Amino acid sequence: MLERPRAFVAAQPLPAFGRAAALRPPEPRFSLVVDLAEDVLSRRWWRGVATLSALVTLTALLAPMPRALPPGPVESFGPDQLRQEEALGISSLASGSETGLVMAETSRARPITAAPERTARELTLLFSAGDDLFGLLRRNGASAGDASRAQALAQAAGAVPAAGTSLALRLGAPDGAGRPIERLHYRARIDLELTLVRGSDGQLAAERTGIAIDRTPLRIRGAASGGLYWALRAAGASPAIAADYLQAIGASLDVGSEVANGDRFTLVVAQSRSANGEVQTGGLLYAGLDRGAGKDLSLVRWPIGGRPQWVDADASPEPVSSGLGRPVDGPVTSTFGPRVHPILRFTRMHKGVDYGARWGSPIVAVADGQVVRAGWAGGYGRQVRLAHGGGLVTSYSHMSRIVAPEGGMVRRGELIGYVGSSGLSTGPHLHFEVLRDGQAINPAGVTMVSRPAIDQGMMAAVRARARMLVGG
Structure with a gap:
């Protein structure tokens, strides 16, 4: 078999893998245009540096020498003019810049004989x-x-x-x-x-x-869980309405221990809604609690003796005896009796009961009484004391804020202040004491007798009002 003769080709260097072969046009042997980024420190690079230095030196020699501006009259500014200059400067309000200033009159101002007056x-x-x-x-x-x-x-x-x-x-x-x-x-x-x-x-x-007004009251319902106050807030009750509700039911039961998770609450709040959508919310009209274990509550705000009070629509107008209610929604953290003081670190008599509660939680009176102290009391911090007759006094200490006025009368369940940590205290809580003839006694052994000032006819009206408010 005859083979075609092969042509011999001179070997050519191959470009590196991944890079295209760069084809550069031939450069002249001498050029003033030199790229100083290439061939650094070569003879060609040093020639470019010399050319650049010569051009810079020639420019500096040919440039005119700077001369001072001719002096002019110096005008001194007074304090009013300086204030105007600061106001006209570009600066943020946070840096103290002023706005809305009237510009001060200068020599360029020309008076006018009359100024136009707006007709309206x-x-x-x-x-x-x-x-x-x-x-x-x-x-x-x-x-x-x-x-x-x-x-x-x-x-x-x-x-x-x-x-x-x-x-x-x-x-x-x-x-x-x-x-x-x-x-x-x-x-x-x-x-x-x-x-x-x-x-x-x-x-x-x-x-x-x-303006047409719809006065249908606002009804709020929900289940107690994770603390009754915060459950009320989560259901849409305002802080004031939630405090009023706790005050209302606190006169009938211990809010901290007798309200269980799953108990259902009902609030009815006065509300006015205008034809253009404006809404005004009033006070609490009804406070109900459906309990899984225990007596249900159906409380209606009703005027008695010229003063609105909470009346249980299911109650009998007969005197009843009961223990003291809990003054705040929170667990007992320290009981009555000897204990090691958490700050002083020695054993001493604990003359009351401590309730753990969040800062700002409402504190209510456990019984009707007169405010005999409302102010600072040394290690007790902000304190309220109520006299209930027969030498019986209740004391509420370490408050963050006091609401009850000294000398005033309060009803059972009425708001008197808020939980805090004032005085000698390790954290927010309420220190509650009961004193008889000046001596501290165990609050668990105190019984109060309440006598409702309402008759059978008024009770029928209260029940009708309750049915109307809850829609039953």
């Missing part, structure tokens, strides 16, 4: 606490006569604005006595708007506009 002014005013309508209108330019009549019309209509009310005011062209009121409008209550307008006789007149 549209203002939005905010009625503050302690303010009066006459003074508010006068401060914003209204004439004294119109401001006085506006206040009289508002009082006659029973529509005096409350603190926080927004008022829309329109003032006319000024005259010698000020600006006349052309229109004043505001919402006096959730169910009433008041508008003052100038009538055909030139006098201000009031126009009342009623």
Whole structure:
């Protein structure tokens, strides 16, 4: 077999694996354009450095020498001008920059013979606490006569604005006595708007506009778990409503030990809802508790002797005896008797009962009484003492805040303060004591007798009210 002769090809170097062969055009033997990033420290690189240094030196020799600016008049600034300069500087409010300042007059200002006056002014005013309508209108330019009549019309209509009310005011062209009121409008209550307008006789007149209100009360239901107070808050009750509920049922049972997980609570709260969606929430009207073990509660707020009180719709109007209720929702952490003091570290008599509770938990009175002390009491911190007659006194210590006024009367279950750690204390808790004739006694052995001031006819009305509130 004849084979075709093979051609011999000179071996060529192959490019490295993964890199394309770079083909560079031939460079001239001499060039002023040198890339100083290549061939560092070569002869060609040093020639480029020399060329660059020569160009920089030539530029420096040919550049004109700097000369000082001709001096001008020096103007000294006074404190007012310096304040204006600081206000006009670019700076954040957090750094102390001021805004809204009027620019100080300079020599470039030229006086004018007359300035145009707006024929009307549209203002939005905010009625503050302690303010009066006459003074508010006068401060914003209204004439004294119109401001006085506006206040009289508002009082006659029973529509005096409350603190926080927004008022829309329109003032006319000024005259010698000020600006006349052309229109004043505001919402006096959730169910009433008041508008003052100038009538055909030139006098201000009031126009009342009623707003439809739905007064269906708000019902809140839930199950007690992880502490009754926090269960109430999780169900949607406000802190004040939750405290009122605990105060109400605390007069009938021990909130800390007699309310079990799974017990169902019902709250009915006064509420007003206007046609435009505004909502106002009132006080607690009903406090119910369905217990898995024990007597259920159905408490209605009812006026007795001119004062609203909690009445159990299922109770009998007969005197009953019961032990002291628990003053706070929390477990007992230290009982009555000798113990080693947690701070002083020696054995001493513990004259009360300690309840562990979160900071700020509400504290209620365990029985009706008079506040004989409400203030600081040394190692006891903030303390409230209640006298209950017959030489019996209850004491509540280490509070974070006191609510009950000294000398006032409180009812069983009424809020008197909040849990804290004031005085000689290792953490937030309530130290509760019972004293008879000045001597501390064990609270577990005290029995109180309560006599409801309500008759059978009133009790029937209370039960009807309870059925209406819970929708039964």
